[in-house]
Amino acid sequence: MKKITMLTGLMAGAAMLISQASLAMSDCGEIIIGSAISLTGKYATNGVHAQKGYEYGITKIKENGGVMVDGKCYNFKVVYYDDESKGDRAATLAERLISQDKVQYMLGPYSSGMTKAIAPVTEKYKIPMVEAEGASRSLFNKGYKYIFAVLSTSEQYLASAIALAAEKAEASGKSASSVTVAIAVENDPFSLDVRAGVLDDAKSFGMKVVIDEKLPRDLSDMSAILTKVKLLKPDVLVVSGHSKGAATAVRQIGEQNIKVPMIAITHCEAADVTGKFGDAANDFLCSTQWSETLAYEDPIFGTAAEYEMGFKSEYPEYKSKKVPYQTAQATAAVYVFKDAFERANSMDKEKVRDALSATDLSTFYGHIKFSEAGNNIAKPMVLRQIQDGKYNVVAPSEFASHKLNWPRM
Amino acid sequence: MDQILGNLSLLVEFPIVNLKIIIDGVMIGALFVLVAYGLALVWGVMNVKNLAQGDFVISGGYVSWWLVEQGFPALLGVPVAFIVMWGIGWVIYKLVISRVIERDLFTSLLATFGLAIMMAQILNLLFGSDTQSVDLGYETLFFADGLITIPIAKLIGVLMAATLAAAVIIFMKSSRMGQAIRATAQDARAARVMGIDTEKVYAFTFSLNSAICGAAGAIIVMVWLIQPFYGISYSIRAFVVVTAAGLGNLPGVIAAGLGIGALEQFGAHIFGIGYQQAIAVLLLLLVLIFRLIQQRRQRQVLK
Numbered sequence: 001m002k003k004i005t006m007l008t009g010l011m012a013g014a015a016m017l018i019s020q021a022s023l024a025m026s027d028c029g030e031i032i033i034g035s036a037i038s039l040t041g042k043y044a045t046n047g048v049h050a051q052k053g054y055e056y057g058i059t060k061i062k063e064n065g066g067v068m069v070d071g072k073c074y075n076f077k078v079v080y081y082d083d084e085s086k087g088d089r090a091a092t093l094a095e096r097l098i099s100q101d102k103v104q105y106m107l108g109p110y111s112s113g114m115t116k117a118i119a120p121v122t123e124k125y126k127i128p129m130v131e132a133e134g135a136s137r138s139l140f141n142k143g144y145k146y147i148f149a150v151l152s153t154s155e156q157y158l159a160s161a162i163a164l165a166a167e168k169a170e171a172s173g174k175s176a177s178s179v180t181v182a183i184a185v186e187n188d189p190f191s192l193d194v195r196a197g198v199l200d201d202a203k204s205f206g207m208k209v210v211i212d213e214k215l216p217r218d219l220s221d222m223s224a225i226l227t228k229v230k231l232l233k234p235d236v237l238v239v240s241g242h243s244k245g246a247a248t249a250v251r252q253i254g255e256q257n258i259k260v261p262m263i264a265i266t267h268c269e270a271a272d273v274t275g276k277f278g279d280a281a282n283d284f285l286c287s288t289q290w291s292e293t294l295a296y297e298d299p300i301f302g303t304a305a306e307y308e309m310g311f312k313s314e315y316p317e318y319k320s321k322k323v324p325y326q327t328a329q330a331t332a333a334v335y336v337f338k339d340a341f342e343r344a345n346s347m348d349k350e351k352v353r354d355a356l357s358a359t360d361l362s363t364f365y366g367h368i369k370f371s372e373a374g375n376n377i378a379k380p381m382v383l384r385q386i387q388d389g390k391y392n393v394v395a396p397s398e399f400a401s402h403k404l405n406w407p408r409m
Numbered sequence: 410m411d412q413i414l415g416n417l418s419l420l421v422e423f424p425i426v427n428l429k430i431i432i433d434g435v436m437i438g439a440l441f442v443l444v445a446y447g448l449a450l451v452w453g454v455m456n457v458k459n460l461a462q463g464d465f466v467i468s469g470g471y472v473s474w475w476l477v478e479q480g481f482p483a484l485l486g487v488p489v490a491f492i493v494m495w496g497i498g499w500v501i502y503k504l505v506i507s508r509v510i511e512r513d514l515f516t517s518l519l520a521t522f523g524l525a526i527m528m529a530q531i532l533n534l535l536f537g538s539d540t541q542s543v544d545l546g547y548e549t550l551f552f553a554d555g556l557i558t559i560p561i562a563k564l565i566g567v568l569m570a571a572t573l574a575a576a577v578i579i580f581m582k583s584s585r586m587g588q589a590i591r592a593t594a595q596d597a598r599a600a601r602v603m604g605i606d607t608e609k610v611y612a613f614t615f616s617l618n619s620a621i622c623g624a625a626g627a628i629i630v631m632v633w634l635i636q637p638f639y640g641i642s643y644s645i646r647a648f649v650v651v652t653a654a655g656l657g658n659l660p661g662v663i664a665a666g667l668g669i670g671a672l673e674q675f676g677a678h679i680f681g682i683g684y685q686q687a688i689a690v691l692l693l694l695l696v697l698i699f700r701l702i703q704q705r706r707q708r709q710v711l712k
Contacts, residue, residue: 040530040534041538042538042637042638044533044538045537045539085538187683212412213681213683214683215682216683216685216686218636218638218641218642219682220629220634220639221433221437221685222682223433224433224677224678224685227426227556228416228678230556231419231423232419247540248540248633248634251542251634255549255560255562256558257555257558271540276542277544
């Protein structure tokens with residue numbers, strides 16, 4: 001065994017020498033980053049969105065002169081492993097990336113659950129990880145020091161809908177506390193955070209929560225909840241259950257002709273509710289981390305709209321649909337790494353970690369600045385409403401491009 | 410607890426809701442009946458407990474969904490899924506099931522469990538992990554001030570399920586093959602002695618089961634949603650129904666299927682939708698306990 005490790009050590013050393021040598025001759029070196037991501041299993045769709053986001057970011061940075069560290073230029077290269085959408089597998093693969101493949105930096109997996117599985121490993125080995133797809137707030141209350149998330153945490157996803165409902169109630173002459181709220185969320189870390197955020201906000205306005213239910217994981221029928229909605233007539237209905245929750249909600253709310261003045265859901269784009277259910281999806285509020293209509297920009301990817309166009313020309317399979325925010329934030333994570341490497345001006349992972357924690361960067365995805373805990377505190381969540389099959393930003397008001405249709409239908 | 414009481418009081422306050430819940434339950438129960446009947450058939454005839462039952466359902470759903478994506482009318486999906494899944498069922502029988510029929514319980518459980526995992530993964534690789542559904546675009550019928558809603562799509566689904574069930578029953582009762590299947594179920598050795606090609610009967614039965622599941626899946630995709638990993642929830646319900654009803658007890662299967670559909674809806678209403686599946690499993694436990702007590706009283710032995 002020892003012999004083998006020595007042999008691989010020698011080989012790695014030799015390989016390093018060669019790459020050093022080739023570095024001197026060719027233009028750029030490589031910075032190897034590891035990532036365990038869901039390429040198969042239940043998160044595969046979004047896992048692939050994220051992977052393409054990483055790859056697009058790497059390509060664009062390469063086109064723009066790469067990463068400059070200590071006067072030399074480098075390009076990112078990501079070693080991917082497929083975690084099969086399983087947490088234990090993700091943790092094993094993170095171990096393997098760090099101890100066998102010797103990666104010094106990591107890009108996050110897809111979903112809060114996978115990120116939660118990997119974070120203890122990266123902490124143990126003190127490997128800086130920039131993640132773009134784990135929004136659960138439980139990731140940021142464990143005192144982790146090597147995890148940095150470019151996205152807004154999940155309790156913010158639908159909380160703004162509550163503020164919007166309060167605003168509307170007051171505008172129509174009622175008090176905000178008269179608003180009643182119905183909540184139906186899946187029983188997973190992400191959706192429970194969404195629920196916590198909604199509950200907090202509803203409480204601060206003194207609103208009454210009349211329905212508060214957990215959706216099962218294999219959801220295909222929520223008529224039991226919708227019957228109650230019909231009877232109790234809440235003013236706001238909040239549904240969060242990944243793509244299947246969105247699809248089930250839109251389909252059955254349309255089918256059963258549920259009239260609630262405001263309905264807010266997550267994962268509209270991922271479930272392609274406009275494409276699949278057409279008019280039934282109108283007037284739903286959808287939360288999003290990012291929208292291509294927002295006025296964010298940076299020197300590499302341009303504006304949000306330019307990012308969308310650039311990505312579509314690189315990946316023509318996205319031509320007919322919207323580029324999901326999961327992709328945009330994955331690209332932003334790569335960009336954050338580039339920025340940190342350049343400011344650290346070193347390959348030392350501790351220095352890179354410190355540079356990451358001092359990030360203060362404007363990107364096409366929004367401003368990025370990390371709290372002590374590693375979550376991004378500089379970017380708000382955005383609410384879009386589906387109006388005639390189009391996603392239009394309606395809240396928060398400083399970003400709103402369209403007026404809210406209220407009450408819906 | 411408050412919520413449970415509140416939910417119960419809703420049922421009393423609006424009695425019509427009870428009717429709605431029963432209608433919803435019976436509509437989904439009709440599909441459980443189909444899937445469970447197929448399971449009972451395979452279980453009874455060749456003593457194979459097919460854990461991949463739900464995955465046949467989901468596969469059928471994907472056949473229909475794929476067809477609609479290619480621009481074919483949605484209702485065509487049901488017969489096509491029936492035929493395609495017949496073929497797939499036959500291939501699976503020849504490759505896997507025929508090798509485990511004579512083996513003990515564990516071998517067939519393990520084999521079909523492996524099959525279930527494999528089918529889910531293959532569907533995932535082929536179609537991705539997104540939830541899929543087919544929108545028929547039909548209207549919804551409203552009764553009782555809009556409290557009772559019957560989407561026409563669901564109604565069509567239930568009618569198709571009923572037609573298929575009736576066709577299978579008539580086939581089993583009156584055709585030669587149906588008789589052969591029943592004979593084999595009663596005593597395979599005697600059937601062989603009487604000149605029945607039991608190998609053929611087995612292959613036919615398994616393919617028929619797969620086809621029934623496929624058609625059920627094609628109906629499900631029109632009315633609810635499918636996802637590559639949803640098979641297990643149909644498998645569980647099918648097992649509950651068959652255990653509750655017993656093998657070879659068709660009226661029992663129908664009653665149990667519809668009943669479980671309705672009870673689940675009631676449970677979801679009272680305890681919250683998160684407990685819907687737990688209720689199915691709880692019912693299974695109750696049925697098993699009841700059966701054990703019953704058998705003890707009759708001084709029978711469990712085989």
